[in-house]
Amino acid sequence: MSARRVVAIYGKGGSGKSFVTSNLSYYLAAKSHRVLQIGCDPKHDSTALLFGGKSLPTLLEAWALRHEAKAASLVPPISDVVFKRHGVFAMELGGPEVGRGCGGRGITLSFDLLSQMGFEDWEFDYIIYDFLGDVVCGGFGTPIAKSMVRDIILIGGNDHQALYVVNNLCGAVRYFAEQGGTTRVLGMIVNRDDGSGWGERYAREAGIDVITRIPLSDEIRNRSMAFQLISDDPKHRGYFEDIEWAILHGTPKLPKAVDFEAFSSDIMRTRNLGGLDPALEEDLMPSQLECMVI
Secondary structure, rough: OOOEEEEEEEEOOOOOOHHHHHHHHHHHHHOOOOOEEEOOOOOOOOOOOOOOOOOEEHHHHHHHHHHHHOOOOOOOOOHHHEEEEEOEEEOOOOOOOOOOHHHHEEOOOOEHHHOOHHHHHHHEEEEEEEEEEOOOOHHHHHHHHOOOOOOOEEEEOHHHHHHHHHHHHHHHHHHHHHHHOEEEEEEEHHHHHHOHHHHHHHHHHOOOEEEEEEEEHHHHHHHHOOOOOOOOOOOOOHHHHHHHHHHOOOEEEEEOOOHHHHHHHHOOOOOOOOOOOOOOOOOOOOOHHHHHHH
């Protein structure tokens, strides 16, 4: 049995992608599906919500320990890096500490290690990647660049920064599609929806679907901060039913990247600040100008 559905969830750091991913994994596992969630962020916090705030040992940490110990094989055993809770199988790829390596190369190494661990033969109904989206490094774009997944889901919102990252990701999907890639955008989730409609306007401009809207809510925020899942709550289950429906029945789209000037002025309705005011050399060294005057 091979994986029936493979989805990568991308979004800006702090946009709620790990919150959405973990609750989706929990929701699907509760329906007796076999689910594997893979965190693909150097912060290795994708699965913290599933494990009550506990950080999992990462694949790259396990590899580094074996490298330091000069082990016969650098490939970690599955039991060192894959863990189970709430019916969900989960792992974190990890990455280097700040300033001490390349996160993208870590992702590339991780996928190579997964292959050596027999990843292609693991039997799951759903494999869900949780990817950092606001790093331009090619390693984090591997699923898009190499068409490792057919469908990606974007986590957006009604704020400028989240939609800017979504826009960059749409541009990446289109770029690699023009090179023959097959990855497409299944849709965008508007997280922390305040009702302003900016996310929906962006989706229309980019030609992608809005899968669901998760409201801006003190209750949801507080439960997330307390590492409490919400997808089993009847009040909130509908968001994850929408995502499941999109994965099973949605139509992946080839988006267009919205021009940034249009994105800022038309979509976000920011005011036009006029032209740029260039700095001159004397602006940067005013004391030298004073000496010349004297």
